[in-house]
Amino acid sequence: MKKRKLKKSVKRKLFFLLFIIAMVYVAFHQGNAPKDTVIEPSIPKEYVPIYKAAEKEYGVPWQLLAAHHRVETKFSTMESMISPAGAEGPMQVRP
Template identity: 70%
Template sequence: MFTENELDKLLNGRLSGIANNEIPAEYMPIYQEAADEYDIPWELLAAVHRVETRFSTMDPMISPAGAEGPMQFMPCTWFGWSHPTCEGNGAGAIPNEELTDPDLIAEHGGYGMDVRNKASADPWNHEDAIFAAARYLSSNGADDGDIEEALFAYNRADWYVEEVISFVDVYNNGYEVIEHNEKP
């Protein structure tokens, strides 16, 4: 049995409306800026976004485990594991006003970011989430070339690492930037 992502990949994007070598134009500047900031390949960010939520076309963008937003952060990873409700898989019961508070996130050592200084670090905001993913991957070795190690830290599954790497390879061998602003 195939997952929805695997089926979409096999069908070259017929579920998401985005072929395997295509990247939505609206995200390219964010990938590139975040990658430059954290010294990682932008293709890695695009591939993670593709695998996590098919470039934000999945509905809903909340995993069964509780990861949320375009880059699928667990609330405790976003906010910081020292929150009193953070244990187990990291779903936590963090109130939204705390989850998005940049000062509290910094205090608790989370990866959440307020990229444009809007007084909210929102895991549902593409810029905040993509920059946070870049920061997370970089801090787990991607900035030193340990891409597989960083991906395994992001999602502790070998199949996940392989799938993301497969899209990194696709993008490194040629990609097409497309206009794609709607969910299928």
């Protein structure tokens, strides 16, 4: 029984890690750019101190938080902040 739970836990962590890597890749690369070109994202300056404070408090890299915010709501510039799945807010988390 413990082995099964351990395997599920490892699978979940691996899936989460791959999801985060994909999210960061999408956030920092644009599909129409030449393959050898990396596009620097424009992170709104007012959010950087918030991301850095969250990194200090929770240990999540601020660049990852910025990537998540960019992917989910384009830095809070999308009209609706509620998804069809029920996630809400700038970072699209479930209540």
